[in-house]
Amino acid sequence: MTADRVLVLGVGNDLLGDDAAGLLVAGALDDGGLPAGATVEITTRSGLALLDAVAGFRKVLLIDTQVSGRTPGSVQEYTLTASVVRSPSTHYLGYGEALALGAATGLDLPEEIHVLAVERTPTVTIGDDLSDPVRNVLQAVADRAKAIVHSWAREEAA
């Protein structure tokens, strides 16, 4: 069972406390536990860098943080869709806008981008450490990520 053309993409900033969560989970997954063939990458870039990273893959699992007013450490899952709504994302272009642009210009985009979004504490202090609620949830996020990628690999095998 392999996961060719599957990408696990960790996004964040390791200088900004909880914003490192996506990078840390992706880093842990890179050390093992994913089906053969799955690619793991991390990026601290914003906006259109999403297109650079995901183009050419069939399925993408995007792990990032968000500030939505929920309890820090809570995890939301959803499928990312192209959107022309001005995203409140702080990326150069929002993920939805970047996808809309990629789709409109004919890039080879994934059929699915699944998002694991970890609620973080808002941080503006460089060098902050992870908060306990986020640190405590990293293993669970990594386990969930493995389950998702394994299910994709099973789909592919079937």
Place this chain on the structure above:
Amino acid sequence: MTDHISDVAQEAWQAGKERADRAYMQRRRILIDPITRLEGHGKIDIFLDEAGEVERAYFQVPELRGFEAFARGRPAEDMPQITSRICGVCPLAHHMASVKTLDDLYHVDPPSAAKKVRELDYSLFMIEDHALHFYFLGGPDFVVGPTAPKEQRNVLGVLATVGVEVGKQVIAMRRELRDLETYLGGKTIHPVLGLPGGVAKGIAKEDLPRFQQVAERAVEFAKFTLGVFRSVVLANPDYVALITSEAYTHKTYYMGLVDANNHVNFYEGMLRVVDATGKEYARFRAQDYLQYVAEHVEPWSYVKFCFLKPVGWKGFVEGADSGIYSVAPLARLNVADGMATPLAQQAYEEFFSTLGGKPVHHTLANHWARVIELLYAAERLRELTADPEITSTDLRLLPTQRPSVGIGVVEAPRGTLFHHYETDERGLITKANLIVATQNNAARIAMSVDRAAKSLIHKGQVDEGLLNMVEMAFRAYDPCHGCATHSLPGAMPLVASIYDSTGALLRQMRR
């Protein structure tokens, strides 16, 4: 009698209603949030007076803090990698400013070829960033149109206006530039090209044709983009009227980096300041920046507002007595006597002749200035790829002197970027300071937002298009705040603060 009671009641009702209306208008608060298509959180608070006129509009952002404490005790050589991680949008600007600071810190002058490789890499980055801004960040305002329906003011609206093929060209151009940046900086999440005294990698002779081909395409792309600007923006009298309108005009000082001929340079040179009449006010080395730049603090913002120290802080006002200055593309063109490349020079002349001579004070002209700089960056890239020295292997001079103080500067896409480190004799940081472009512009941005709000909102009448025009006032500066926070779509944290005339906090609302 009954009628009299009725009249009294009616009057009381009317008086009560008027009081309630006044109270409502006093509290009425228009919030534009989140500031979209910008990296970083932010919000604008607009306060209306009793008549529904704008009393004051505030632009507020959370500024990243703690850099100095974080840097202290770390080896100075780590700073080009650390500082490039601060911003997810322009890491190369921080990387280059940091590397130049290390040159200064270790008192080492890199070989000529190393400087050229750095400048070539930086040109790639500037082309990429300026193009993306013109088409996709500023594009919805200008290419689609400031008064176009909201549902059209987005990236797809831009593609609908300029054509999907142009969009494909932008994406393809960006990919080519990015690939060359990766060639030089490595396929890492952040660049590793610069070292104190030089660069880690040069350009192999056999790979140079690839750079030259991309440079040729970049020049054609930039010429084409200038054409798009002319046909979409300049050909539309409404846009030109908007650019030159009072709502978007401030007579301030300007600052930018210039070469020995006083031409725009992104990588090195002297800092030049001109006053609101265009006359040179100062010309100084980066190392002397503390003699010229100071920071003012306001109770309503974390942002430190830079101003010209010798002139002084006189509040958010224009003119020769006020130390407020501006950086970014328009400022760079205003401080320069011209452009160092021929096509950009032609575009520069057209710019000033169209807008009534130097300096141009119209904030929205930043978009046009950015396209001229795009052309310059592409032409400069072409020059550098044709330079016989560009494939030299003499790329590093090893530092031998003891470090002490280093100060470096580059022109980031969004304006002048200062890095300043002090170390002990082992090269461990004891003091660090950054002044990013947006800090340099902060005071003028605040004035622009306030002015735009006052000019565009009257008698409480606020429609969506007007609010977009207020946002346009700061988007033209392309401000970058709270860099590299990665918030997925979702409601942003919002803090609404209302202050009285003494600066005291009256009320705070959160969601």
